[in-house]
Amino acid sequence: MSKIFAPLFQASTYARWLHLLIGLVFAGVVLLVYPGTEGPSTTRMLAVSAVLDTVLLSAAALVPAMRRAEGVQARLLLMPEREQDIGAAPSRSWGDRRRTAGWLIARVGLGVLVGYATLRALDGAVRLVVAPDAYRSAVPLLVPVLLFALLWLVVFAGRLQLALAVRLLGPSPAERLAEAELRAERLLERNRLARELHDSIGHALTVTVLQAGAAREVADPAFVAKALEVIEETGRQAMDDLERTLVLLRETPEGAAVERPGIDQLPRLFETARAAGSPVEAWIDVPTGRLPGVLSRESYRIVQEAVTNALRHSPGEPIAVRIAVRDGQLELRCVNALTGNGSTRRGGGKGLRGVRERAVLLGGEAEAGGRDGEWVLAVRLPLRLGA
Template identity: 70%
Template sequence: MTKIAVPGILAPLLAGATYARLLHLLVGWIFVGVVMLIYPGTVGLTLTRIVAECIAVDSVLLMLVALIPATRRAEGIQARLLLVPDREQDIAADSSRGWADRWRTALWLIGRVALGSAVGMATVLGVNAGGGLLAGPRGPSCLPLLPVALFAYGWLVVVAGRLQLAMAVRLLGPSPAERLAEAELRAERLLERNRLARELHDSIGHALTVTVIQAGAAREVGDPEFVAKALEVIEETGRQAMDDLERTLVLLRETPPGANGTATEQPGIEQLPALFDTARAAGSPVEAWIDVPTGTLPGVLARESYRILQEGVTNALKYAPGEPLRVSIAVRDGQLELRCTNRARRGANGGGGAGGSGGVGGVPRPAGGGRKGGKGLRGIRERATLLGGEATAGAAADGSGEWVLAVRLPLRLGA
């Protein structure tokens, strides 16, 4: 089917939205006509007097109507249907929630009726003038002017419709305060989703790393007792990952914690010994020092500290399996200090060379280069920044060949 090209200046005149907006304009003019017939009428009054009294009466009536909360909703729905905005959310469809909404609704009603009346009067005057001119003695000679008059009237409707739409967006749309509140809400939701994504990455990533290492070791060693211990670790790690996944899904469903009895306790430093036992079971010796008085850490700090150390242990198991791991967590000078250190293998933890296939206890070593600041380390830095602290990760400066993750967090936010 061949499409006919329409010049840009004619395209708005052929758009359906233009005539839907004309209908919206004429509704306001009809309101004025009905009021005028009731009061002040048209008998014995000049046009100037009629217009002045209609303006006064209409304005009072429209302001009274705007006091009804549902008026704003009705006007918003009608404007969405007939003014055809590019985005429907630019025009609200909610009832008035305060006096500011009522005043804006009143201004909208008065402006709508005034603009509609102007277009309606222009329509009537144009039709009368055109009809009289064509019916007169010079009618045939004026026929060539008819397309020009229709073109001018069409563009009058286009401009008036666009002006009406701009008024609707300004007066019926969300207020600046509402837009700011909506933007803040979107930002909060985005931050929450990012936090949940980090939770899943840390928890599930740790569980999968331990599972892969244990399964690989069990296959290589072949000792029934070792296999049984590996399966026990895999089972416990999988159960913890399922609990974390269920808690995250509860939050994603926006279900209040504990509403369905499936929400689990948030992890904290009390769960660190179990985390270290998992690493030991995977073949990596762990030396841990925890110097944190009971009740010192706020809930959010305890949870985030656990997640940071969990990611540190996961990285150590992934990039240097079997290597000794030293972890310390202590409170000093009003700050919580976290440190995770392990010996860097060649080709791992940012060391030189390519990763081989050897390993401790027959556990395969990850192939490829070392750590390059992936999602895990980026998540640690994000957590530390949000809590007002800082995090560093990299090879030790003394050339010992160790990989060091160091995090400092203030005990009080904003400190």
């Protein structure tokens, strides 16, 4: 029983009823002005009025602001579950104007039907109430039934009106595609910023922990002083990386001009790793200015993640890094021993997933795994992005 009576007590039912009756008001005004209510036959009068309504509504739909006005009104009175299902933007194309015209015509047509049924039902209820005593015994039964049927007609008509609004006033397929692309771009941007923070802050924390632990174990004041110097320098680098990322998050005009470390900053990264106790042998064979900016920056982050993983999982073990340009590709290779003080890696965590994501976004590929007692990370990136 609740399913039968619940819609009759919902605010949305009566808000949609009002929205439908507005359509009747428009058609009624047009009917009174032309062709009027006297003279022609009822059929001819209604036909002329319908044609005139269609012409006027189609002309009104050509105004871009009409779509916005209808969208705002539909959101307010039709009460959709999600407001974004009904657009509130002006027409941007002829397709939008055609759909707006279809909406206006359907809205007025449905409003006329519901309005006429409303008037007839209310007139019938009044006639029953004021009927002669001989027919008044039917009032307790017929009037509630008549009003109940009217309200359920309004419920169905309101739902149909809402469905039409979503279909005709909602975003077009092109707009939905553009919105999906925008959401995808924002998601990719958030993922990129998350990788930036993971790589820079993760590297800084790894070096800091290793240096602090070594300083505690070694009683040599000179070594302790050097460890504190490395911790200080690493902390400054992490703060710089954090500030760069925050500028990007703020979406300020300066965000586009933020300069992030590139492949030319790798020697500084290797010095930090050496100071943490892991010997680093690096071969970099890349002609100056050969790499695009984005490729240089992403390559730096990939090598940073590889060095950080080596420090974390095999502290004190040698690290070999080779970077070279061959056959139109940038090849990055980082090797370190698996038999260190750290744990053996089998699948790779977020850092390695981030490396693979960077490689795929640049059109390349990344492989990581154990080989003959060594952990090898190999990345190949095309010099021509998108190739």
